[in-house]
Amino acid sequence: MAEREHVVAAYDEPGALVACVASFVAESLENGIPVVTISRTAHRRAVDDVLAGLGADPVGAKRDGTLVTLDADETMSLFMVEGRPDPARFAAVVASLVPTGGGPVSAFGEMVALLWERGEVAAALELESLWNTAIAAQPIRLLCAYPGELLSGSSLSDVARACDLHDRVSLIGAHPGAGDIPRCPDAALSSIHLPVPAAVSSVRHFVRDALTAWDLHALIGDVTLVTSELATNAITHGSSPFRTSLTRADGVVRVAVEDRSRAWPERHHARPGDQDGRGMAIVATLSLRSGCESTPGGKVAWAELNI
Known part of the structure; x- marks a missing residue:
């Protein structure tokens, strides 16, 4: 398991994402690595249910501090200023979750996907870049997730930039379709x-x-x-x-x-x-x-x- 890695995953449906995140969390906890998830409320609750089904103890992990689960919108409110992520405030949030000089931490985040869905693509890419700065300073293994159809319908330059800001691009489920085929034009x-x-x-x-x-x-x-x-x-x-x-x-x-x-x-x-x-x-x-x-x-x- 890499100590420093920034992976982006495109998913085809929420159930597939939940299963992937639950596996990511369970694997980290099993290896003694604390985990932070910053996600949508529905996904956070669903991951807890799957973890319990896998034999993990999310309640106990939260109680002893090895699993921290945060709401994506609430967490963003701590560092977003006039629609853009403030570097100093973001660094303070990361420092509160990943103490300097500590061991490796696994993290899952959906904040960038929420920004992208709202049309705030520049802010999403800035946030991805800030995560890279944090990963360079501290051993964080970060998994970001976007709905596949969201990326497939975006501009080529924006998607390319998002891919470039990650160490690896992965796919959860099927690749998005290629779009509607016109019946008459050439x-x-x-x-x-x-x-x-x-x-x-x-x-x-x-x-x-x-x-x-x-x-x-x-x-x-x-x-x-x-x-x-x-x-x-x-x-x-x-x-x-x-x-x-x-x-x-x-x-x-x-x-x-x-x-x-x-x-x-x-x-x-x-x-x-x-x-x-x-x-x-x-x-x-x-x-x-x-x-x-x-x-x-x-x-x-x-x-x-x-x-």
């Missing part, structure tokens, strides 16, 4: 995909649904494979959230995957026994044209296939 734009392997499956569904709506069934196999390879590149080499688009015009279908990484796709020469390294070669083989272009915040990798 363009389809997905929602934001997170940089996790499960995103590739979501991309495939997006492509199949769009091409089916356009009655281009014969292209589904090749376009799905090309898009999957471009998406895998964004996840594996760019470690970036991304957005996928499909357009049809002038006898071609154009696939584009936009991410916030400066790492351009590279074509490797895989040997017979290699398990990977063939992605961009597959894209080049199946495409009429392919390439990559810079954007103000990253890049767009694209490919065109004949209809």
Whole structure:
């Protein structure tokens, strides 16, 4: 169990989050690590119920101080000033929960998710950054959680910034869907995909649904494979959230995957026994044209296939 780590988890439904947090708390307590949770009232109560079912003793842990459970809104009121987190006040709150010079502490928080849901994205990102400052100074293992659909419907730059502020991006439950597919237009734009392997499956569904709506069934196999390879590149080499688009015009279908990484796709020469390294070669083989272009915040990798 890492002493210092900042993990963000996207969850598909509250029950899955509650089970994950209960496991996180139980594991920490079993290892003798005190825990602080700062969450919504409903989630806090549900976690207590699951902990009891796991054989833990949340009441006893609260009584002896090894488990501290706080309300997210009430805790934020201690350090938010004019809609933004005040660094000094936040540091004072952390110091009251994690004494300087003490041992490691596990923490779960939903304050950032509440701010994001209210449209206060800049404040949420500032709070994530303040948590990193606290973790650098003290051994805190922090788990943050956002509803997956909340992130998938946000801007690519905001989601990328949120991912960058964490050591690891994880998924609780299914990856959010790619969004509604238009039935008539010649363009389809997905929602934001997170940089996790499960995103590739979501991309495939997006492509199949769009091409089916356009009655281009014969292209589904090749376009799905090309898009999957471009998406895998964004996840594996760019470690970036991304957005996928499909357009049809002038006898071609154009696939584009936009991410916030400066790492351009590279074509490797895989040997017979290699398990990977063939992605961009597959894209080049199946495409009429392919390439990559810079954007103000990253890049767009694209490919065109004949209809």
